[in-house]
Amino acid sequence: MKRYNLLLQNIPDFVKHLQAQGEVLAPHTKGDNSFSFDKVTDANNVILDYNRTLQSIRKFFLPPTERLLNYSLTENTFTKVEIENNQRIFLGVHSYDMQAVLKLDFNFSDRTPEVNYLKRRENCTFIGVSFEPDDFHFSRSVGITVEATEGFDIFLNRHENGYEVQVLTERGEGIIKGFNALENAPELAETNRQFKNKIKFNHNRLPEVMEQSWKSPVWDEVAKRCVGCGTCNLVCPTCYCFNVVDNVDLSLKDGSRDRHWDGCMLNSFAAVAGGENFRETLASRQRHRIYRKFKYITDKTGDPWCVGCGRCAAYCTADISIVEIINQLSDEFEQNYLRKSAAPAEQII
Amino acid sequence: MTTQTAPKTKIKIAYFDFTSCEGCQLNKLNLENHILDLLEHVEIVEFREAMDDKADSYDVAFIEGSISTPTCVERIHDIRRRAKILVALGSCASIGGINAMKNLQPIEDVREIVYGEDKYLFPTLPAMPLSAIVKVDYEIHGCPMSIPEFLQVFKALAMGKAPIKPDSPVCVECKLRENECLFDRGMVCLGPITRSGCDAICPSFGQFCTGCRGLVPNPNKNAMLDILTDHGLSLQEAEKRLLLFNSYQHPDTFK
Numbered sequence: 001m002k003r004y005n006l007l008l009q010n011i012p013d014f015v016k017h018l019q020a021q022g023e024v025l026a027p028h029t030k031g032d033n034s035f036s037f038d039k040v041t042d043a044n045n046v047i048l049d050y051n052r053t054l055q056s057i058r059k060f061f062l063p064p065t066e067r068l069l070n071y072s073l074t075e076n077t078f079t080k081v082e083i084e085n086n087q088r089i090f091l092g093v094h095s096y097d098m099q100a101v102l103k104l105d106f107n108f109s110d111r112t113p114e115v116n117y118l119k120r121r122e123n124c125t126f127i128g129v130s131f132e133p134d135d136f137h138f139s140r141s142v143g144i145t146v147e148a149t150e151g152f153d154i155f156l157n158r159h160e161n162g163y164e165v166q167v168l169t170e171r172g173e174g175i176i177k178g179f180n181a182l183e184n185a186p187e188l189a190e191t192n193r194q195f196k197n198k199i200k201f202n203h204n205r206l207p208e209v210m211e212q213s214w215k216s217p218v219w220d221e222v223a224k225r226c227v228g229c230g231t232c233n234l235v236c237p238t239c240y241c242f243n244v245v246d247n248v249d250l251s252l253k254d255g256s257r258d259r260h261w262d263g264c265m266l267n268s269f270a271a272v273a274g275g276e277n278f279r280e281t282l283a284s285r286q287r288h289r290i291y292r293k294f295k296y297i298t299d300k301t302g303d304p305w306c307v308g309c310g311r312c313a314a315y316c317t318a319d320i321s322i323v324e325i326i327n328q329l330s331d332e333f334e335q336n337y338l339r340k341s342a343a344p345a346e347q348i349i
Numbered sequence: 350m351t352t353q354t355a356p357k358t359k360i361k362i363a364y365f366d367f368t369s370c371e372g373c374q375l376n377k378l379n380l381e382n383h384i385l386d387l388l389e390h391v392e393i394v395e396f397r398e399a400m401d402d403k404a405d406s407y408d409v410a411f412i413e414g415s416i417s418t419p420t421c422v423e424r425i426h427d428i429r430r431r432a433k434i435l436v437a438l439g440s441c442a443s444i445g446g447i448n449a450m451k452n453l454q455p456i457e458d459v460r461e462i463v464y465g466e467d468k469y470l471f472p473t474l475p476a477m478p479l480s481a482i483v484k485v486d487y488e489i490h491g492c493p494m495s496i497p498e499f500l501q502v503f504k505a506l507a508m509g510k511a512p513i514k515p516d517s518p519v520c521v522e523c524k525l526r527e528n529e530c531l532f533d534r535g536m537v538c539l540g541p542i543t544r545s546g547c548d549a550i551c552p553s554f555g556q557f558c559t560g561c562r563g564l565v566p567n568p569n570k571n572a573m574l575d576i577l578t579d580h581g582l583s584l585q586e587a588e589k590r591l592l593l594f595n596s597y598q599h600p601d602t603f604k
Contacts, residue, residue, distance in 0.1 A: 031529025055527050064525040227572045228565075229541040230517060234524035245513065248504050250386040261525060266517045267566055282569060317520075317532050317541055317576050 002173070003185035007162040010181040015043035015091065017179045022087030022125070025060065027053055040091070048092045048156065048163075051134045052309055056097045056237030057090055058104060061120045062261075068116070068244070069257040078257075083119040089175065091127045092156075095148040096139040096307040098128055100237030102151050103305060107240055107297075125171055128152040129163070133195045136310025138323050141199035144307055147191070157188065164188055200327045203294075203304045209326075209333040210295040214287070218328045223282035225318045226265075232289065232312035232320070233263025238305050239292075241269075264288050290325060360507060363395035363407040365428055367414030367421050368448055368476060372493040373439035374413055383500060390507050409434045409506055413494075415441040415448045416477040429483040434506060436487045437479045439494040444563040445597025446492060448476035452596055478597060487512055490544055492561035492594065498546050515546035518565050519558050522549035531557050537580045539590060542573045560594045 006014060018024045023039060026046040030036035035050040037057055071078035105121065108114035130146050131137070139145070149155045153172030156163035164185060167173050176182070201209065233239045243262040248255035262269060265285050270278040279285045293306035306322065313321040366374055374396075380387065394404035410432035416425060429435055440446035451459045452475040460468045479485050487506075489498050498515070505512035519540035523530065531538040531552055539560035540552055551558055564570075570591070577587035592599060 030527070032534050034529040034533065036527055054529065055524075059527070064527075223569075225572050225575065227518070227541045227569045227576065228567075229520035231520050231524060231530075231541075234521060247501075248508065250383055250389075250500065250504065252390065252504065252507055263521070266521065268516050280567075315530055315533075317530070317580075318572055319579070 002167040004165040004167070004176075004182035005162060005184060005186045006156065006165050006182060010162075011046070011048065012043040013181055014179060015040060015046050018089050018091060018127075018175065019043065021175060022089050022123075024089045024091055025057070026091040030054060037090075046091065048129050049158070050092075051131065052094070052136075052311060052314065053097075054315075055235060056100055056309065056311075057093060058100065058237050058240075060088070060090075061101070061104065061117050062240060062242070065258060065260045066116070067256050067258050070254070071257065072254050073248070074253045083116050085119050085122045087123050087125075089125045089127065092129045093126055093152070094131050094309070095128060095146060096137075096144050096309045097237055098126060098151040099139075099144050099148065100307045100309070101126075103238050103303075103307070104240055106301065107238075125175055126152045126154075127172075127175075128155040130156065130158045130191075130193075133193060133197070134310070135196055136314040136321075137308060138195055138197040138199060138310060139308030140195040141197075141323070142203050142304045142306055142308045146193045157191075159186060159188055161186075197310065197323055199323055200330045206294045206304060206326065206330075207298050209330050210291060212333055212337055213329045216329055216332055218325060218332065219283040219287045221328075222286050222320060222325055225320055226282050226286060227318060228265050228267060228282050228285065229317070230263035230266045231315050231317070232322075233265050234261055235311040235315050237307060237309055237311070239263065264292065286325075290322070293322070294326070359392040360390060360408045361394045361404065361406070362391045362409045362411065363393070363404060363428075363432070364397070365395070365410060365412045365424075366397065367412065367425070367442070367479075368417040369414030369439065369441040369446075371413065373442075376493040376496060377411075377438075377499065380496060380500075387500075387503065404431075406431045407433070409436060411436050411438050412442050412479055413438040415445050416479060416482050417448060417474055419472050419474065422474070422482055425479060425482050434486045435479070435483065436489060436502060436506075437485045438489050438499070440490060440492040440561055440563065440594055441476075442479050443485075443488040443490050444594065445476055445478045445481075446561075446594055449597035450592065451476060453592070453599070453601060476597065481597075488514075490515075490562040491547055495547050495562075497548070515544060516566050517545050519543045519545045519547065519549050519552065519562075521545055522547070523552050526553055528552055531555075532576075532580055537577050537582055537587075537590070539573075541576065542568050542570070542591075560591065562594075564595055564598065 025037050026040050027035045027050050028038045028045050029047060035047060035053045037053050040046055067081050069078045069080055108117040147157060149168055153169045155166040155168060167176055241262045242259045244257060244259045246255060246257050279288055294304055297305040364374055394407055410428050416422060437443040441448055456475060460473050464471045487502055489502055502512040522545045523540060526549060536557040538557035540558040542564055543558050543560045544562040544565050547562060574587050578584055
C-alpha cells in the first residue's frame with residue numbers, strides 16, 4: 001500500500017484531477033445544515049468534513065424511483081430500460097456507507113441476481129474519508145471502525161493539515177496517477193476517535209438476544225412513541241425493499257412498470273390481496289425492522305446488517321434510537337437469561 | 350400481460366360541487382396539457398362550472414365539497430342514485446376538511462355568527478364528508494385535490510381497474526426526494542402522520558405540511574402530539590394544528 005499526504009489547500013485540484021477521469025460524486029451541503037451526495041460541478045463545493053449525508057450512496061445503485069419496463073398494451077410488447085454504467089468516482093464515502101454497499105452487493109447477488117443494481121455497480125471507484133463520530137454514529141459497535149478500508153480504492157485519513165492518502169488497489173493507483181501535488185506521507189499520531197454511542201453487548205451476541213426478545217415489552221413501548229412514518233427504513237443504507245407499480249399513460253395504450261423504495265415500517269407493507277395485513281401493529285413492524293438488521297440476515301451471513309451510521313435515530317422525529325432499543329433488549333436478556341452473579345456484560349471499545 | 354384496448358364507448362362523467370371553494374374543479378380545468386387526451390375517453394355530461402347541460406345518469410360522478418345543509422343531503426342521495434361510480438374530490442369531500450372546524454362549536458352559535466338575524470332562512474348541519482351520507486367508491490385527497498392523483502384514478506377507472514390508494518405518510522415522499530427534514534430546520538410539520546400522494550410538494554419548497562390530505566390509516570395521534578410538543582408547540586397549539594383539516598375525525602366534533 002502506498003501512502004501520501006494531501007494538504008487541505010490541494011483538495012480542489014485533487015477533485016479536478018478526478019473529474020478529468022469520470023463523473024465525480026461527492027458530499028455537498030444541502031438545506032440549512034445537512035449534506036447530500038451529488039454530482040460535482042464545482043470542485044470548491046465538495047465537503048469532506050461532514051457527519052452524515054441525508055441518503056447514503058445506495059441511491060445511485062438503487063434509485064428512489066426507477067423505470068423498469070416500457071410496454072404497449074395494444075401491441076402486447078415490452079422493452080427493458082437500458083441501464084447506464086459509465087465511470088463513476090465516489091469521493092468522500094464513510095466506512096459504514098461503504099460496508100453498506102458491500103452488504104447490498106450480497107443481497108442483490110444472492111440467489112436471483114438483481115441486474116439493474118449490479119449493472120450500476122460496475123465501473124465504480126470508491127474514495128473513502130475518515131469522520132469524527134457524533135452522538136448518533138455507532139459503527140464501532142457493529143464492527144466497523146472509522147478507518148476501515150474494505151471496499152475502498154483510496155482512503156483519506158484526516159489529520160491536522162490534510163489527509164493521509166492510502167492507495168489500496170490498482171484502480172486507486174490508476175486514478176491517482178498524474179496528480180503531482182501529493183507529498184510524502186506524514187507520520188500520523190495515533191488517532192483517538194471515540195464513539196459516544198455504543199451498543200452494550202458485542203454484536204456477535206445480539207442474535208442470541210434477539211432469539212429471546214420476540215415477546216419483549218420493549219416493542220410496545222417503542223410503538224407508543226412511533227408514528228410509523230417509515231423514515232428509519234428510507235434513510236437506512238442497508239434497507240433495500242421496493243414496491244413495483246404499473247403506470248399507464250393517458251392514451252391507455254402505453255405504459256411503464258416502475259419501482260420505488262418501500263419500507264417495512266409502513267402500514268400496508270405487509271398487506272396482501274384479500275385485505276390481510278401480516279404486521280398490522282407498529283410494535284410488530286418495529287420488531288421486524290430490528291430483526292432484519294440483527295437476526296434474519298445475520299443468521300444467514302453471520303454479520304449484523306446494520307452499519308451504525310445512526311441515520312435512523314438522527315432523522316427520527318420521535319427520537320427513537322436503535323441503540324437504545326438494542327440496549328434495552330440486552331438489559332432484559334441479561335436479567336432474564338444470564339445468571340445474576342455473572343460478570344457484567346463485556347464492554348467493547 | 351393481457352391485451353387491453355381503449356373503451357369503445359366514451360365514459361359519461363359529471364362534476365358536482367357542494368360546500369367548498371370550488372378550487373378542486375378549477376384545478377381540473379387547469380389540466381391543460383392533459384385535457385385533450387382526457388376528452389378522448391370521456392363525455393362530460395354535467396359540469397356546472399364549465400357548461401349548462403344536465404344528465405340523467407353518469408358512469409362516474411366526481412364530487413367536490415362537504416355536506417353542510419339539508420339540501421346537500423337530498424342532492425347527494427340523488428347523485429348517488431344516478432352514478433355508477435362516485436368519487437370524492439379534495440379534502441372537503443373526502444374528509445370534511447376545513448369546513449368541519451365549525452363542528453367544534455355549538456351549531457346554533459355558528460349559524461348566528463355567520464347569518465346574524467337572518468339565520469332562520471339558512472338551515473345548517475355539521476359539515477361532513479360525502480361518506481357520512483352515501484357510499485363513496487374512491488377518494489382523491491388534497492386541498493386542492495392533486496392532479497396526478499386525479500389522473501391516476503381516472504386512468505384506473507377508464508381501464509376498469511381499482512385505483513391505488515396512497516396510504517403512506519408524506520415523510521416517505523420527502524425521503525425519496527432527499528429533502529432536509531423541516532423539523533431539522535426548526536419547523537413543525539404534519540408530514541409524519543399525513544397521507545402522501547402530493548409528492549411532498551409543500552415541504553419540498555420549504556413550507557411545513559398542514560395535513561390537507563388527511564391522516565394516514567391507523568394514525569398514532571398521541572405519538573404525533575408528543576413529537577409536536579417536543580418540538581416547541583404547546584399541547585393546545587399541537588391539537589389545533591391537527592384539527593385544521595381533521596376536525597370531522599376529532600372525537601369532540603358534533604356529528
